[in-house]
Amino acid sequence: MRFLAKRLAGLVAVLLVASFLVYGLLYLVPGGPMAFLLGNRSGTPEQIAAIRAQYHLDDPFLVRYAAWLRDAVTGDFGTSLVYRQDVSALMASRATTTVFLVVYATLLIVTGGVAMGLLAGLRGGRADGVVTLVSSAFLATPPFVVGVILVIVFALGLGWFPVFGAGSGFGDRVHHLTLPAVTLSLASAAFLARVTRASVAEESGREHVETARSRGLAEGHIVRRHVLRNAAIPVVTVAGLNVAGLIAGSVVVESIFALDGLGSLFVRAILQRDFAIVQAVVLVLVTAFVLINLVVDLCYSALDPRLSRQ
Amino acid sequence: MIRRALPAAAALALALTACGRQAVPPQQQGTGGAPKLELRTVTAPATGELDKATWNLPYEPQTIDPIRSFNYAENTVLANMCESLLRLTPEFRIEPGLAEKADNPTPTTWVYTIRDGVKFWDGAPLTAEDVAASLDRHLDPALGTWWGDYFHNVESIKATGPMQVTVTLKQPDVLFNQAMATAAGAIVSAGYAKKKDLGSPTGGVMCTGPYQYESWKSGDSLTIKRNDAYWDTALRPKTKELVFRFIADETTAVNALRSGEVDGQYFYLPPAGLGQLQQSTTGSVTLGRSLTFWTLLGAAKSGPYADPKVRRALSLALDRAAISKVVFQGTALPQRTLAGAEYWGYQRDVFQKAHDAIPPETPDLAKAKQLLTEAGSPTQTITIGIQGSSAVHEQTANLIKATGEALGLKIEIKVIPVEQYGNLYSDPKAREGIDAFFSTWYGNVPDPLDIYTVFLAGGRTNFNDYAGVDGDITKARAAYDEAERAALVTTIQQKVTADVPWMPLNNLPVILYMNKRVTGAVASFPYLYYPWAAGLGAA
Numbered sequence A: 001m002r003f004l005a006k007r008l009a010g011l012v013a014v015l016l017v018a019s020f021l022v023y024g025l026l027y028l029v030p031g032g033p034m035a036f037l038l039g040n041r042s043g044t045p046e047q048i049a050a051i052r053a054q055y056h057l058d059d060p061f062l063v064r065y066a067a068w069l070r071d072a073v074t075g076d077f078g079t080s081l082v083y084r085q086d087v088s089a090l091m092a093s094r095a096t097t098t099v100f101l102v103v104y105a106t107l108l109i110v111t112g113g114v115a116m117g118l119l120a121g122l123r124g125g126r127a128d129g130v131v132t133l134v135s136s137a138f139l140a141t142p143p144f145v146v147g148v149i150l151v152i153v154f155a156l157g158l159g160w161f162p163v164f165g166a167g168s169g170f171g172d173r174v175h176h177l178t179l180p181a182v183t184l185s186l187a188s189a190a191f192l193a194r195v196t197r198a199s200v201a202e203e204s205g206r207e208h209v210e211t212a213r214s215r216g217l218a219e220g221h222i223v224r225r226h227v228l229r230n231a232a233i234p235v236v237t238v239a240g241l242n243v244a245g246l247i248a249g250s251v252v253v254e255s256i257f258a259l260d261g262l263g264s265l266f267v268r269a270i271l272q273r274d275f276a277i278v279q280a281v282v283l284v285l286v287t288a289f290v291l292i293n294l295v296v297d298l299c300y301s302a303l304d305p306r307l308s309r310q
Numbered sequence B: 001m002i003r004r005a006l007p008a009a010a011a012l013a014l015a016l017t018a019c020g021r022q023a024v025p026p027q028q029q030g031t032g033g034a035p036k037l038e039l040r041t042v043t044a045p046a047t048g049e050l051d052k053a054t055w056n057l058p059y060e061p062q063t064i065d066p067i068r069s070f071n072y073a074e075n076t077v078l079a080n081m082c083e084s085l086l087r088l089t090p091e092f093r094i095e096p097g098l099a100e101k102a103d104n105p106t107p108t109t110w111v112y113t114i115r116d117g118v119k120f121w122d123g124a125p126l127t128a129e130d131v132a133a134s135l136d137r138h139l140d141p142a143l144g145t146w147w148g149d150y151f152h153n154v155e156s157i158k159a160t161g162p163m164q165v166t167v168t169l170k171q172p173d174v175l176f177n178q179a180m181a182t183a184a185g186a187i188v189s190a191g192y193a194k195k196k197d198l199g200s201p202t203g204g205v206m207c208t209g210p211y212q213y214e215s216w217k218s219g220d221s222l223t224i225k226r227n228d229a230y231w232d233t234a235l236r237p238k239t240k241e242l243v244f245r246f247i248a249d250e251t252t253a254v255n256a257l258r259s260g261e262v263d264g265q266y267f268y269l270p271p272a273g274l275g276q277l278q279q280s281t282t283g284s285v286t287l288g289r290s291l292t293f294w295t296l297l298g299a300a301k302s303g304p305y306a307d308p309k310v311r312r313a314l315s316l317a318l319d320r321a322a323i324s325k326v327v328f329q330g331t332a333l334p335q336r337t338l339a340g341a342e343y344w345g346y347q348r349d350v351f352q353k354a355h356d357a358i359p360p361e362t363p364d365l366a367k368a369k370q371l372l373t374e375a376g377s378p379t380q381t382i383t384i385g386i387q388g389s390s391a392v393h394e395q396t397a398n399l400i401k402a403t404g405e406a407l408g409l410k411i412e413i414k415v416i417p418v419e420q421y422g423n424l425y426s427d428p429k430a431r432e433g434i435d436a437f438f439s440t441w442y443g444n445v446p447d448p449l450d451i452y453t454v455f456l457a458g459g460r461t462n463f464n465d466y467a468g469v470d471g472d473i474t475k476a477r478a479a480y481d482e483a484e485r486a487a488l489v490t491t492i493q494q495k496v497t498a499d500v501p502w503m504p505l506n507n508l509p510v511i512l513y514m515n516k517r518v519t520g521a522v523a524s525f526p527y528l529y530y531p532w533a534a535g536l537g538a539a
Helices: A002-028 A034-038 A045-054 A061-073 A087-123 A125-140 A143-157 A170-204 A207-214 A219-256 A262-271 A275-303 B008-016 B072-078 B128-139 B174-179 B250-259 B274-278 B308-317 B320-327 B348-356 B365-374 B391-407 B449-455 B470-477 B482-499
Strands: B050-056 B086-088 B094-096 B099-103 B109-114 B154-161 B164-169 B211-217 B221-226 B239-245 B264-267 B283-288 B292-298 B381-387 B410-416 B436-442 B502-507 B510-515
Touching: A002 A061, A002 A275, A034 A045, A061 A275, A087 A125, A087 A170, A087 A219, A087 A262, A087 A275, A125 A170, A143 A170, A143 A219, A143 B250, A170 A219, A207 A219, A219 A262, A219 A275, A219 B250, A262 A275, B050 B250, B094 B099, B109 B128, B128 B154, B128 B164, B174 B449, B174 B470, B250 B264, B250 B274, B274 B283, B292 B391, B308 B365, B308 B391, B308 B482, B308 B502, B320 B391, B320 B502, B348 B482, B365 B391, B381 B391, B391 B410, B391 B436, B449 B470, B449 B482, B470 B482
Parallel strands: B050 B239, B050 B264, B381 B410, B381 B436
Antiparallel strands: B086 B094, B099 B109, B109 B164, B154 B164, B211 B221, B221 B239, B264 B510, B283 B510, B292 B436, B292 B502
């Protein structure tokens, strides 16, 4: 319990620092949202002054940050400058797509990566060679190339999947998000396969496994109890880090497949200096990152109780 | 190609008769060695109805509030829903819209008689109250209208009768009335005009047009559906439901169009995959007459580029046909003036004659070199600002740089990140050290004055404080007599073309792609203000 409380306090501190840094950086970068508030053409000096005052664009940095923080603590993330809508409403509609995509990709990474790694590590020989080759190819190909190839082959060529969009309803979403999820997961799955393979191979050669074998225990039992459990620690670490990275990585995939996710909202908000949205998305991303790390730590304790005893 | 000159009235009658719609013969454009393009105003008429069509927008609209709708995606959607007092037809003519007539009893008054029997989608009748409330929103600085340039001269807007609205101007202004044919004159119901979230996904709009607002799923799609009680039966939509998607990535958009998941899209710049669209087996590309052009905006107040002779020399030496070919994949037309022939909404003969007297688009290196010598052969560097990660900017800049080198002018290219490029328009500090920068630009109404009015002294977009035509512009904006105005505007045009505060480069036709299952969309620039989807139906 104390472990949890400590981690949550850490989360709040990280959020505070991150929000301050992002707000400060956005503030320092030249340019402002004026072109998006009044267009490139019109605007008398009076009109510009009125708009600047209305959105507090002339207040000093600390005043603006403090005002934002005060509202944020009460759960009000403000209104988007450019879209003039509630930030929470803007994010809620997009969070579904991103969460669906990340979860889908995570499933693919974990099942695909671990399966390939086990195949290579336990079978060895030819299977090992094939897995190594395939995972090298996947690791070396950047997601936007994978995305474009998948679209050309499976959407335009074979017509199995749609070219763009996130779909609605569960089945339709799965159909729409398959190519994006595959694009997002290939490199991570390949990496995980590599780690699993190495870890399993190493554990298989350890003394306690040899001992178990010499005592004549069943091979299945040995693999489950002695190899996999010990090999799982690095696998969970890598999987956790990769999944946290997926949220950021989804930006590219969302743009290739025209998905209405948090990533595309985030990028556009940065370009338009839409402070409120940028801040809110950063908070969500940081929270997700910290939470995933927390889950990874909890997994450690379950796998190896010694780790939580200190 | 036979050029058939249809009398304007007959052409309009054809265009407005829903069942008898016919394609107006495309106009051949271009002179000399310049590329010739078939530019259209409409596409083949639809033969049947459709339950649903999907259209892509180049990005998600910021809003569909008319007073802040002054950009491609916003107006593409809005044009089908919210009608204006006047109507800009696909043939670039201004006709009565929600106002049956517009009178001008004194030079500073415009009186609009509102059309009888028009109903909002909710059934409420259109009255002068709605019109006054809608136009009045442009005068409230806190609402932040994007159409301010047309409302600077407005003193007051009042409902002076149940079906009559009177606009009083501070000084006579011919552009104000013409602007009532754009989204600047779009009418929403008085109740909605008061709504704070008007035009947002939660607020929507309430208008009178042939399509009505259905839903807007932020980030995903915007849906409009047929207004079955639409007053103008000639423009009754043939498609029941029109869904707009927001695919911003060009490659993805081109793929979605080729696969048929999206039925059509208007492009304002040729996409990198234009060739794929032109060769597509599932649809075809139509080029439409357009008011949009590609130009180099002068911003220098000192140095060589502040000298009109240097600017004219560079302009004369430029190979505009090469820009069309290299930069715009052959879809653009070299231009010798900023406002091209599509802007000649009146006194065409006068404008034609004035146009013919201006040096042609083809390069004249000898004359350019002579001008440069007269200017004292400047040795300082000219800096051109271009937008980062834009091929169109980079390629044009390279061509201009090469032209400068051939003349002995030193030109430097400065790349400005895309997110800061917009500041060049609004922030004088951002323009420091930049002598010129590229822009697409369009006027909204068929009057060259709508372009040249940017050179008013002190105007927000008169970046280099060009003062050569200020007095003439004020006079022209007050000249209600068309012959008088044409004379003034051609004088302005001559001066602006000689002094080159902005350098005319290429006219950019509308690039329309439609799947072969649909047809009937408007092909020309007025798609931004005219219900272009009313004719869209089954091919």
